[in-house]
Amino acid sequence: MEGQNGSTDTLDIKTAIQIAKILAAAPDERIPMILDVFSKAEVDIDGLDELAEWRALNKQTALIDTDAFVKELTKGRERTDGEYRIKVPEFNQFCNAKGVSARYARKHLFDSGLLRSSTDNGKTNYTCPVQDTESKKTERCVCIIANN
Known part of the structure; x- marks a missing residue:
């Protein structure tokens, strides 16, 4: 204090x-x-x-049907190295449209084993730094692990 x-x-x-x-x-x-x-x-x-x-x-928790949420989120997206990489602002906008907190959704997906995390100073971060293949810029993404 x-x-x-x-x-x-x-x-x-x-x-x-x-x-x-x-x-x-x-x-x-x-x-x-x-x-x-x-x-x-x-x-x-x-x-x-x-x-x-x-x-x-x-x-x-009750507001998220995890399978439907992930299916809709990843629909039409390309997989890269076995995962779907969604830029943080885009993920936040998707969650906002669904009426769900993006922070909660990331934690929920992580707890469900569907999200790759990173570590910053010993703290789990539910987004990962990813280098864009075209621009070569590093951006934070929500990385959804592809099950199929």
């Missing part, structure tokens, strides 16, 4: 437990409001934004 003057403060265990209880009991739709209150009180707790996002995104 970072204080007003840039100094690093730590929460005592009692306060941390109270915050955890508040978050655990809160309905998902209230998490952003709770995080806003903590922010206004200048209590910045690393990971809470991600927690709120993942809680909301996990509700989308």
